[in-house]
Amino acid sequence: MTIKNITEHINNTPLIELRKIYKGKGHLYAKMEHIQPGGSVKDRVALQMIRDAYADGRLLKGMPVIEMTSGNMGAGLAVVCGAFGNPFTAVMSVGNSPERVKILKALGADVILVPQISGEPGKVTGPDIAKAEEVAKEVALKTDAFYVDQFNNPSSVKAHYSTTGPELFNELGERLNAFIAIIGTGGTFIGTSGYLKSKSKSVKCIAVEPRDAAIIKTGRVINPKHIIQGTSYGYIPPQWDDSVVDDIITVSDDEVSRTKELLGKAEGLFVGFSSGANVAAAIKHLEQLDNYTSCVATILCDTGFKYSM
Ligand SMILES: Cc1ncc(COP(=O)(O)O)c(C=O)c1O
Known part of the structure; x- marks a missing residue:
């Protein structure tokens, strides 16, 4: 494949099924955003x-x-x-x-x-x-x-409504039971969920928050310091849209770093902490469903090369 400009290599990331880190009855898929040219979603x-x-x-x-x-x-x-x-x-x-x-x-x-x-x-x-x-x-x-003003700029939600959502739906269609993602500006979660809900009546959209800074789930922050850099700043982002969220799963720092490490060791995916958070939450959800037909998709947000540890 020859491209004329690096921007042609943005979007259309591979969707990988994680079969080693999750060995339960359902299926866990993740978008490989960590291999985008700038290293993230x-x-x-x-x-x-x-x-x-x-x-x-x-x-x-x-x-x-x-x-x-x-x-x-x-x-x-x-x-x-x-x-x-x-x-x-x-x-x-x-x-x-x-x-x-x-x-x-x-x-x-x-x-x-x-x-x-x-x-x-x-x-x-x-x-x-x-x-x-x-x-x-x-x-x-x-x-x-x-x-640019990423927290208030509507192009953030639009980007995911017009790319991440359609890419996931084209791959998984009506099989997809749940989309799970962590919140920074909320662009990924709101845009992708908005598109998926416009296509499927049954898909559940589940946000992820740090256990002690779950402001959207609980309305309060017990400890604003967590390891999931780039997300969950202890306030509800300005473009947050309650109408697309079905549930919120919380994850501890320990769960996040353990899952991040396993993604590298078991799946060959060198990713950052928010990817660990997303996959940890997705596994919790799948374990709750305990069903052969369950199909969950999440995001590997950025590359592990961006972190010191
Ligand atoms: C590492 C990381 N993960 C996840 C996100 C969340 O993305 P969004 O802003 O779309 O909610 C960000 C946002 O910058 C990020 O830096």
């Missing part, structure tokens, strides 16, 4: 956001682009902005792994690191994100840049 969103911004004139050729990111949105934007010829600056909490800074710089992005407010290295909290967002907005204003 956010490449889909980056491409949609930049295309949409060009289409309605918010972004012009050569104009700088700025975003607050935990690293993945930034890597996606670095890839896409590079292809479109727009300089890109990522504003990031210093609590995210140093590997992410390296990747962003290698992909041609400028990186501004913002000190943490309440988190610690590897554990980024809502206030850390809010501070990084404040800095990103200030820089965007000063430099006349296009500020």
Whole structure:
């Protein structure tokens, strides 16, 4: 296969059946987003956001682009902005792994690191994100840049409604009983679930939250520090849509890191912590169903190369 531009390699990821980590009666499938060009599911969103911004004139050729990111949105934007010829600056909490800074710089992005407010290295909290967002907005204003605003930008949900959802439905169709995914901005869960529900009356859409920061499930946060970087910041994201969620499964840090490790050792999938969270939750759901016809799909959100441990 020959392609003319790296953006042609975004989307249409393989769907893998996980047969070693889950040996029960049902079927567990996962989208391999960790092999996207920027190393994560956010490449889909980056491409949609930049295309949409060009289409309605918010972004012009050569104009700088700025975003607050935990690293993945930034890597996606670095890839896409590079292809479109727009300089890109990522504003990031210093609590995210140093590997992410390296990747962003290698992909041609400028990186501004913002000190943490309440988190610690590897554990980024809502206030850390809010501070990084404040800095990103200030820089965007000063430099006349296009500020992407992933938490409020509707292109995020649109990207998953028009790509991840159809890709899953084309592969699994009416066999699919449940879609399970963790929440950062909510784009993956809301967009994919919205599409799947438009096609199937029986599909259940189940969100994943950290056990002690399950704000959507329980309305409260016992401990905002968890290991699932890039997700669950202790507040309900602005584009959250209760109408597409059927249930919420919570996972502990231990379950997440054990599952992440097993994905590498048993399945050959070197992925990050949110992939561990998704697969741990999917296995819990399948074990509850205990049924030969059950078919569950989830997301391997990003590559393990983005983490120190
Ligand atoms: C590692 C990781 N996993 C999962 C997600 C969740 O994606 P979404 O923003 O679509 O909810 C993100 C978001 O940035 C992420 O960085």
